[in-house]
Amino acid sequence: MNTYTVSQLLAKDQFGLEIEIKGWVRTFRANRFIALNDGSTINNIQCVVDFENTSEETLKRITTGAAVHIKGELVESQGKGQKVEVAVTSIEILGDSDPETYPIQPKKHSFEFLRENAHLRTRTNTFSAVMRLRSSLSFAIHKYFNENGFYYMHTPIITGSDAEGAGEMFRVTNLDAENPPLTEDGKVDFKEDFFGNETNLTVSGQLEAETYAMSLGKVYTFGPTFRAENSNTSRHLSEFWMIEPEVAFMDLAGNMDLAEDFMKSVLSYILENNREDLEFLEKRLLDEEKTKPQAERSEMSLIEKLKFVIDNNFKRVSYTEAIDILKNSKPNKKKKFNYIIKEWGADLQSEHERFLVEKHFKCPVILFDYPANIKAFYMRLNEDGRTVRAMDILFPGIGEMVGGSQREERLEVLKEKMAALDIPEEELWWYLDLRKYGTAVHSGFGLGFERLVMFATGMTNIRDVIPYPRTPQNAEF
Amino acid sequence: MNTYTVSQLLAKDQFGLEIEIKGWVRTFRANRFIALNDGSTINNIQCVVDFENTSEETLKRITTGAAVHIKGELVESQGKGQKVEVAVTSIEILGDSDPETYPIQPKKHSFEFLRENAHLRTRTNTFSAVMRLRSSLSFAIHKYFNENGFYYMHTPIITGSDAEGAGEMFRVTNLDAENPPLTEDGKVDFKEDFFGNETNLTVSGQLEAETYAMSLGKVYTFGPTFRAENSNTSRHLSEFWMIEPEVAFMDLAGNMDLAEDFMKSVLSYILENNREDLEFLEKRLLDEEKTKPQAERSEMSLIEKLKFVIDNNFKRVSYTEAIDILKNSKPNKKKKFNYIIKEWGADLQSEHERFLVEKHFKCPVILFDYPANIKAFYMRLNEDGRTVRAMDILFPGIGEMVGGSQREERLEVLKEKMAALDIPEEELWWYLDLRKYGTAVHSGFGLGFERLVMFATGMTNIRDVIPYPRTPQNAEF
Numbered sequence: 001m002n003t004y005t006v007s008q009l010l011a012k013d014q015f016g017l018e019i020e021i022k023g024w025v026r027t028f029r030a031n032r033f034i035a036l037n038d039g040s041t042i043n044n045i046q047c048v049v050d051f052e053n054t055s056e057e058t059l060k061r062i063t064t065g066a067a068v069h070i071k072g073e074l075v076e077s078q079g080k081g082q083k084v085e086v087a088v089t090s091i092e093i094l095g096d097s098d099p100e101t102y103p104i105q106p107k108k109h110s111f112e113f114l115r116e117n118a119h120l121r122t123r124t125n126t127f128s129a130v131m132r133l134r135s136s137l138s139f140a141i142h143k144y145f146n147e148n149g150f151y152y153m154h155t156p157i158i159t160g161s162d163a164e165g166a167g168e169m170f171r172v173t174n175l176d177a178e179n180p181p182l183t184e185d186g187k188v189d190f191k192e193d194f195f196g197n198e199t200n201l202t203v204s205g206q207l208e209a210e211t212y213a214m215s216l217g218k219v220y221t222f223g224p225t226f227r228a229e230n231s232n233t234s235r236h237l238s239e240f241w242m243i244e245p246e247v248a249f250m251d252l253a254g255n256m257d258l259a260e261d262f263m264k265s266v267l268s269y270i271l272e273n274n275r276e277d278l279e280f281l282e283k284r285l286l287d288e289e290k291t292k293p294q295a296e297r298s299e300m301s302l303i304e305k306l307k308f309v310i311d312n313n314f315k316r317v318s319y320t321e322a323i324d325i326l327k328n329s330k331p332n333k334k335k336k337f338n339y340i341i342k343e344w345g346a347d348l349q350s351e352h353e354r355f356l357v358e359k360h361f362k363c364p365v366i367l368f369d370y371p372a373n374i375k376a377f378y379m380r381l382n383e384d385g386r387t388v389r390a391m392d393i394l395f396p397g398i399g400e401m402v403g404g405s406q407r408e409e410r411l412e413v414l415k416e417k418m419a420a421l422d423i424p425e426e427e428l429w430w431y432l433d434l435r436k437y438g439t440a441v442h443s444g445f446g447l448g449f450e451r452l453v454m455f456a457t458g459m460t461n462i463r464d465v466i467p468y469p470r471t472p473q474n475a476e477f
Numbered sequence: 478m479n480t481y482t483v484s485q486l487l488a489k490d491q492f493g494l495e496i497e498i499k500g501w502v503r504t505f506r507a508n509r510f511i512a513l514n515d516g517s518t519i520n521n522i523q524c525v526v527d528f529e530n531t532s533e534e535t536l537k538r539i540t541t542g543a544a545v546h547i548k549g550e551l552v553e554s555q556g557k558g559q560k561v562e563v564a565v566t567s568i569e570i571l572g573d574s575d576p577e578t579y580p581i582q583p584k585k586h587s588f589e590f591l592r593e594n595a596h597l598r599t600r601t602n603t604f605s606a607v608m609r610l611r612s613s614l615s616f617a618i619h620k621y622f623n624e625n626g627f628y629y630m631h632t633p634i635i636t637g638s639d640a641e642g643a644g645e646m647f648r649v650t651n652l653d654a655e656n657p658p659l660t661e662d663g664k665v666d667f668k669e670d671f672f673g674n675e676t677n678l679t680v681s682g683q684l685e686a687e688t689y690a691m692s693l694g695k696v697y698t699f700g701p702t703f704r705a706e707n708s709n710t711s712r713h714l715s716e717f718w719m720i721e722p723e724v725a726f727m728d729l730a731g732n733m734d735l736a737e738d739f740m741k742s743v744l745s746y747i748l749e750n751n752r753e754d755l756e757f758l759e760k761r762l763l764d765e766e767k768t769k770p771q772a773e774r775s776e777m778s779l780i781e782k783l784k785f786v787i788d789n790n791f792k793r794v795s796y797t798e799a800i801d802i803l804k805n806s807k808p809n810k811k812k813k814f815n816y817i818i819k820e821w822g823a824d825l826q827s828e829h830e831r832f833l834v835e836k837h838f839k840c841p842v843i844l845f846d847y848p849a850n851i852k853a854f855y856m857r858l859n860e861d862g863r864t865v866r867a868m869d870i871l872f873p874g875i876g877e878m879v880g881g882s883q884r885e886e887r888l889e890v891l892k893e894k895m896a897a898l899d900i901p902e903e904e905l906w907w908y909l910d911l912r913k914y915g916t917a918v919h920s921g922f923g924l925g926f927e928r929l930v931m932f933a934t935g936m937t938n939i940r941d942v943i944p945y946p947r948t949p950q951n952a953e954f
Contacts, residue, residue, distance in 0.1 A: 007626075022917070024915045039628075039692055040626060094915075094918070095886070098913070101913075103914075118907075119911070120692070128693060131628060134631075138619075139623045139629065142616055146616045152611075156945040156947060157634065157716055158952055160954075161954075170635075170649050170650065171651060172649060174645070177665040190654075194707075195715075196952075197952070211596040211954075212599055215605065216599055216609070217515050217516035218516075224631070224634045224700065226635075228651045239634055241631055248516075249571075431596075433596060433597065435572075437572070437575075437579050438571075438574045440544040440572050467630060467632065472672070475635055475672035477633070477685060477907055
């Protein structure tokens with residue numbers, strides 16, 4: 001007798017097959033019908049217990065959350081909604097689940113409650129679907145890069161540099177917190193710390209990725225990054241995963257091509273491989289939105305949004321053009337935007353990005369050639385002297401999804417930029433070396449993985465798309 | 478005119494094809510022959526410069542490390558060692574490389590020197606091969622788990638728990654190092670820290686992975702882990718990557734099956750996909766070993782060692798049997814071991830593990846059922862009350878490669894173990910919940926990724942198989 005997963009059994013039509021299955025009871029009704037799940041699919045298999053020949057004691061122990069080992073026969077289902085079910089011949093309770101205390105009751109729980117029980121929340125349909133999609137998206141990313149000649153690179157998590165400039169950092173230390181060693185002038189003596197100097201958690205692997213691109217050609221990172229920012233919002237995490245490809249000899253146009261092809265590829269992968277989870281989440285989102293006022297509802301369903309990205313060419317628009325469009329737009333003139341666009345140089349907010357994508361162009365948008373002074377030091381300065389070869393990709397519902405640039409490959413220009421921002425050359429000597437020895441045009445982009453998972457699942461709080469979210473005041477589990 | 482990679486061109490035989498290629502000069506000899514590399518393969522393509530029609534100034538700038546853009550024609554090579562070469566029609570220097578100062582000279586550099594220039598070391602054959610293999614192994618791992626119904630899970634890096642017990646931890650903080658806030662009794666007030674309590678860098682994702690296995694069925698992690706141990710050896714890193722699968726309803730025998738199948742699968746993948754890099758590294762290792770005394774040389778070449786693992790069944794031996802074998806072995810009796818095995822209960826050292834694999838069984842070995850008191854608290858206690866369902870997989874040359882166990886699924890037994898080790902239940906309440914609600918047999922293992930890369934590349938210092946190693950006193954780059 002073979003052991004199968006729920007997913008395998010639901011795909012079978014060999015009626016009469018003797019099978020074994022192990023899983024957890026989702027519901028048990030009429031002393032007869034077990035809805036059994038084992039994580040292999042969003043769907044449960046119905047297991048029909050012969051209650052007349054099952055002891056009262058066993059029947060009592062078939063409760064929501066209990067782990068069971070079932071032997072039985074695969075039969076055609078008489079009920080609707082399923083082709084097959086299991087006629088149970090024996091059932092063993094592996095692990096009980098006290099219905100009085102089990103937190104995951106067979107009812108709707110608030111996401112807030114489930115965050116407090118994050119160790120159990122993948123026992124619900126919503127979170128199991130989200131985490132299967134998260135896994136699938138991860139694989140799609142590795143597959144895409146592998147098929148396109150990229151090497152996966154693990155950039156360091158602990159870094160001695162604080163010049164990356166992407167945000168506030170966490171310190172990593174094993175000095176005594178109460179009595180740290182001090183230097184003669186009374187400051188903490190980081191020379192005594194584990195790494196012999198002050199170290200932090202990385203905010204980006206880009207600079208290190210550039211070193212590998214300039215030898216291996218095409219590389220990407222996919223790893224955790226950190227921000228010690230006190231932002232308690234539904235869009236910020238202190239610890240999140242980022243994907244950062246970096247390619248030698250590629251200019252900004254090539255970077256746009258790559259990002260567009262990449263996004264379409266990974267979203268197509270989940271449409272092909274995770275249809276049932278997506279359909280479940282699409283329905284969930286529709287139900288949730290029904291409780292909202294009409295104006296706040298999405299114009300597109302979840303799967304429509306994915307197809308919107310896959311089927312449309314991304315519109316490429318310079319920052320300068322975008323500012324003109326925004327300045328002359330209705331919401332700007334009628335002061336409907338929270339931030340009114342007054343002139344060239346303004347930093348765009350999510351409301352502007354969404355306007356461009358959802359109202360004006362009605363397709364994903366790539367904005368490029370941003371003002372130099374609102375972008376990072378390593379971006380390639382254009383000949384106009386005031387803009388850099390940066391790009392942001394804007395998606396419906398979510399705004400910025402990807403940020404990238406062609407990198408400044410000219411040693412002297414880069415040094416000037418660093419000097420203007422007080423970034424010491426000694427700290428990035430190795431980064432400068434790339435411009436000293438065999439420099440070349442190169443480009444890359446960064447993608448916050450959780451942003452992508454939010455987009456792909458329709459979840460609206462970033463804490464609900466990562467297993468154990470880290471946020472200010474919270475590192476539970 | 479299309480742009481190709483070196484790898485693509487070397488596979489072509491369309492002589493006369495007009496091509497473009499961009500890459501870095503490895504060597505330039507006789508004012509004529511450029512060996513060009515772009516990272517796409519260990520091999521260079523020979524580009525033949527028509528020096529009579531090339532300016533003296535350009536010829537001077539074709540130096541090791543320079544980035545160039547070549548246009549030319551693919552022709553049959555007259556030289557040996559290559560089928561095709563490029564007859565250069567035009568060459569543009571994209572980035573110079575001053576031969577007086579460029580650290581990577583066309584000669585053999587010590588690995589120590591290259592570690593100090595880790596940002597440039599992938600410009601050498603050895604390190605480009607190692608890092609391509611590292612990437613390939615990563616992909617093989619994701620592919621294996623994806624094909625076998627596992628979900629990839631990102632366990633948290635920052636953890637509020639210090640109960641994992643796998644080693645010394647790094648503290649993560651953003652309190653003022655000089656003037657941390659203090660409680661009334663003069664201790665550092667971690668309530669004021671970013672996460673509202675003391676937090677550390679994770680040493681393992683296993684406990685969190687168990688939570689997902691107990692709902693999604695089969696999961697794995699592949700992420701960075703940390704040890705704040707002051708070990709300055711060729712086998713220790715402060716930051717390294719670990720793979721940890723965890724499976725519900727799987728016992729220790731199933732765990733062994735999984736680990737053996739997994740190891741064979743990922744090593745087969747690189748044999749199929751990275752042949753040229755492996756052959757290069759095999760030759761490198763042979764050359765290196767020629768400088769050593771006979772006794773210290775490997776009995777097997779690099780590829781032979783990979784095949785040794787792939788082609789042999791892993792021998793399963795209980796700890797108790799292994800102790801008997803070791804006690805009665807020649808090196809034990811003749812006191813050749815540094816640590817003499819005297820009695821049951823001894824912790825095995827690398828020398829013993831290697832003896833079992835290389836001398837006694839001559840195949841990879843899985844040791845199981847270890848004494849409870851030398852293993853972690855979460856391992857399933859056997860009925861004998863003195864051993865636990867732990868396993869270690871031993872490989873030739875390297876000793877322990879995998880460590881795993883069936884997990885203690887019985888609430889009361891687990892609580893007793895924790896109490897005996899002073900692990901507070903409050904800290905692992907969520908871990909205990911797994912035993913309260915729908916508990917079941919489950920198992921998993923951990924694999925240090927850099928160990929695997931060392932085994933697969935023949936590199937003998939762990940600092941040479943990760944891009945930017947973090948070790949005591951060193952977090953450079």
